[in-house]
Amino acid sequence: MSTKPDVAFIGLGAMGFGMATHLVKVGYSVTGFDVWQPTLDKFAAAGGKTATTPAAAVEGKSVCVCMVATAQQAQQVLIEGESSAATALPQNAVILLCSTVPCGYVESLAAQLADPNGPVRRPDLLLVDCPVSGGATRAADGTLSIMAGASPEALSNEAGRTVLSDLADPTRLYILNGGGIGAGSNTKMVHQVLAANQILSGPEAMGFAIRLGLPPNAASLEALLASPGRSWMFGHRGPRMIDGFQPLASAVTIILKDTAIITSEARRAGFPTPMTGVVENLLYTALGRGYGGDDDSSLLRLFTEGAPTPSSTETSPESVKLVVDLLKGIHLASAAESLAFAHFVDLDLDLVLDLCINAAGGSAMLEAYGPSIVAVLRGEPAPAPKGDGSDTETLADIYKNLAHAVDAAQQIKAPIYLGTQALNLLRLALRKTSSDNAPASAAVNVWVQ
Amino acid sequence: MSTKPDVAFIGLGAMGFGMATHLVKVGYSVTGFDVWQPTLDKFAAAGGKTATTPAAAVEGKSVCVCMVATAQQAQQVLIEGESSAATALPQNAVILLCSTVPCGYVESLAAQLADPNGPVRRPDLLLVDCPVSGGATRAADGTLSIMAGASPEALSNEAGRTVLSDLADPTRLYILNGGGIGAGSNTKMVHQVLAANQILSGPEAMGFAIRLGLPPNAASLEALLASPGRSWMFGHRGPRMIDGFQPLASAVTIILKDTAIITSEARRAGFPTPMTGVVENLLYTALGRGYGGDDDSSLLRLFTEGAPTPSSTETSPESVKLVVDLLKGIHLASAAESLAFAHFVDLDLDLVLDLCINAAGGSAMLEAYGPSIVAVLRGEPAPAPKGDGSDTETLADIYKNLAHAVDAAQQIKAPIYLGTQALNLLRLALRKTSSDNAPASAAVNVWVQ
Incomplete structure (x- = not known):
């Protein structure tokens, strides 16, 4: 059994809450962030830790799961908002972007992280484009379908893989080798057709x-x-x-x-x-x-x-x-x-x-x-x-x-x-x-x- | 100026009433039929004659205009209904089918008239497939667009042409030479697209x-x-x-x-x-x-x-x-x-x-x-x-x-x-x-x- 990394979990909606509490159940230390305080209270009651900003949630965590509702929200919590996550993540941490977003957005996110003149300048971060499918019940059971695309380095990162394996049904974790950033979002997109x-x-x-x-x-x-x-x-x-x-x-x-x-x-x-x-x-x-x-x-x-x-x-x-x-x-x-x-x-x-x-x-x-x-x-x-x-x-x-x-x-x-x-x-x-x-x-x- | 034939006019709705009263105005003897008695009364007040069955309306008329709303109604008044028009029309009379109907219907109507074993056996009748366009105002003014297809014999029939000319704007009477039965309905159909x-x-x-x-x-x-x-x-x-x-x-x-x-x-x-x-x-x-x-x-x-x-x-x-x-x-x-x-x-x-x-x-x-x-x-x-x-x-x-x-x-x-x-x-x-x-x-x- 692999070591369970400490996880920051951003976005505790219907899907995210189930996923995050499942990780807690199977033994992870999970620090949640959400803009809605009652959800944070509920997450604390379920055994999670909580933080009041994305930056605080990700501090010292080698894996950050992002499960907000839209590309606009992802951009806010990861890059643009006050106390956003990207700058605060430790060196070589993994971002698992599980939100359903356009391929064009996840491509732009990768470019923003890597941009040497951009606002965050974090080319070290390992971004995985890994939307999920299956609904709230399977989210809470850790049996989601997950389709993951990224660079070979990000895809093979041990901590990230461990978390993905615990969120997904073993027969439904689709690692899109060679697809790169965007392949996960595109796979989700054609499924959603x-x-x-x-x-x-x-x-x-x-x-x-x-x-x-x-x-x-x-x-x-x-x-x-x-x-x-x-x-x-x-x-x-x-x-x-x-x-x-x-x-x-x-x-x-x-x-x-x-x-x-x-x-x-x-x-x-x-x-x-x-x-x-x-x-x-x-x-x-x-x-x-x-x-x-x-x-x-x-x-x-x-x-x-x-x-x-x-x-x-x-x-x-x-x-x-x-x-x-x-x-x-x-x-x-x-x-x-x-x-x-x-x-x-x-x-x-x-x-x-x-x-x-x-x-x-x-x-x-x-x-x-x-x-x-x-x-x-x-x-x-x-x-x-x-x-x-x-x-x-x-x-x-x-x-x-x-x-x-x-x-x-x-x-x-x-x-x-x-x-x-x-x-x-x-x-x-x-x-x-x-x-x-x-x-x-x-x-x-x-x-x- | 050509002689105005006596006309039977079946179907005195918004369009038909305007067309029929226009014919009265320009000097035709028009006998109208409609299932709605108040319309017949109104037509009589406008100088028309009236009849209580299609057969009675067409008796002795060399031209019958049919302006009912649907193919089903046309089939009833011309062929299938009690006292329908087709059997009662005089030899070699012209039917001007002005209703908007599917091409398939007007083809079937032609076949039914000609069928030697059919219910009416009237191959002598001259059917013209001539739907109209332009709305109630132009109907009443005699300035409709009319698209007419038929056999060469039916298209060149003097009485039918005279009536069509008086219903249409002179620049908008489209005689579809060579198109045959169905060409009028198809032309109307593609216009209606x-x-x-x-x-x-x-x-x-x-x-x-x-x-x-x-x-x-x-x-x-x-x-x-x-x-x-x-x-x-x-x-x-x-x-x-x-x-x-x-x-x-x-x-x-x-x-x-x-x-x-x-x-x-x-x-x-x-x-x-x-x-x-x-x-x-x-x-x-x-x-x-x-x-x-x-x-x-x-x-x-x-x-x-x-x-x-x-x-x-x-x-x-x-x-x-x-x-x-x-x-x-x-x-x-x-x-x-x-x-x-x-x-x-x-x-x-x-x-x-x-x-x-x-x-x-x-x-x-x-x-x-x-x-x-x-x-x-x-x-x-x-x-x-x-x-x-x-x-x-x-x-x-x-x-x-x-x-x-x-x-x-x-x-x-x-x-x-x-x-x-x-x-x-x-x-x-x-x-x-x-x-x-x-x-x-x-x-x-x-x-x-």
Whole structure:
């Protein structure tokens, strides 16, 4: 067992508090900092030490975990604020930046630390770009997914690795060797393409189901979750969609923040993200209606306004099929957008796919067609089919079934923003394929130049 | 002057009543039919004759104008309903189908009339597919835009041509020689791509302007309408946007009906309409909120929810530029989608462009770049620039300016669905062009195989 370094922990929000108290539980000396005094009191009660400035928290600590909410906050606590952390850290300390921030920000942070004429001049500090995924429960259990990029020296630093290992599930600690600073944030970003799309596809599908007359109950949900339309997000949010959007597990503003990172980085890189673009606008609409602080399962309200409450308690197989076909089309398009973006920013596609399938971005369609989408992106032959029939549909099949769902939605005047977008993207992809029997993975041709 | 044939007029709604009474005014004997008795009484008071069934209305008339609201209604009054018109019309009479219907419907109507085993067996009847555009005022003035396709025999029929000439503005009667049945409906449809997108782009732009702090007043509107972001629709709806959405000129449900025709025909043809797809979903959202019967200028409400009322009365040039750049990007994308669809359904692109520029689909961007988009679609060299600098921007310029507007919208969390869609489409188009200096017309490359 390796020696546990003393840790400074900056940012004790829903995620950070769980992570920091987990470290305390497994034997670390952790000094926490947060701007919200009641949180600090609570952390002290859980066995942590506390400090009233970032500088005081990091004094003498060889590892500083930063888990604030935004790049602006990270810049404040690490560099610009009064008594910020960077200048106060001991020589050769490690900064584990676990916040979800744009790749562009973490690159600029590395440059600021190293700048010999900058405000901090700390080229000795070892910055690790290591956003996390998994939610508050896994944060508190030390079983997060973590994707870590940095210089070889920072990545191999013993103290930093020890802390990361104790925060992550052992099978879900992704060390992005060779990726460098930005690879962690980019990996999180492409995962969030799936997360964002699938946080919305569930409500859109459930709203469509309700308008088709399916009762919003456990039986309907079960039918949808047992299908190729399933996603991790729908499994997680679905029960709250049929149960008054309670309890509050993840607010609309959380995914909105990550979605804005995706689209702003896409603009910076010159990459099109039409699926996520639709998601972002729906989230702004939700924000304008005052839903920002509500659980994101409540986005269902965007799709049920004006809909009659279903009078039936029966789950019609025909209606279930339409909803499943809607979800399949959306999830194929979001898988293609996510993996194409990962390829565009030079990530290791095998690692990204493995990570996404086993995290909140997972879906049946990603599992089925992700490997062959990766092959298309690399210009390699498609992998052999799994043999269970789950991954052998053609693009034309998925398009045709989605088109039937869109026809049905039009008849009942149901808003299906993502389904419509997916349909148009799959149609653009079909126009770029030479064969009528192109596999579903050809959806990614929209993004292939 | 030609002899005025006796006319049966079926469907006396906002448009039909104006058209029918105009015919009465200029000397026709017109027998009207409508399901709504008060309308019939009003028509009688205006000098028309009335009938209580379609069959009674058409008895002995050599021309039957059908101006009902939907394909379903047309099918009822012409073919399927009790005492429907088709069987009762005299030999070789002309049916002028002025309703906006899908091309697929008018093709099926022609087939039903001609079918020797069908319910009516009237191959002698001359069907003209001639939807109109221009609104209720121009309907009543006899100055509509009319786009007419049919067999050569039907198109050259004297009685039918006489009536069409009296309903249309002489410069806006588009006889689609060689187009056949469907060409009129398709021409209207591609015009409505522009109409639908521009009915929404005005509210989206005005909502963005308000969130940027521009006062929703005449000065702001004037600044936007004097720019390359102008459109006929914004000029028409803009004053009502800043004046409480009054008076009711065109309800949300009207453009929704035409939008559904566009997207369903696009699915039938296998053509992607990503811009119009977004519009349709926004309209369903509006419908769900109960805005269906309101003037479509009130779609502004979709974009201002939760927005603070601007406190300034000043119109900042920087903010105006952002809004103009948003509109320019949207209108370039909608022009490309419309003309590419026109090309896909084999319409005469010069005629379509001329019609659209001079009708409700007009915009500064269509005027500037429409001719060069047509050249791209035909694989011809671009026309010479006009010399006034209005048509020489590159695709990269328009993209870059739109991206700045989208950045600004993201900062203030403004929903800009069409702007985001246009941005992603222009980015896809840029990826398909080999040169950094590709002209703006290269936007249409999204749709070029």
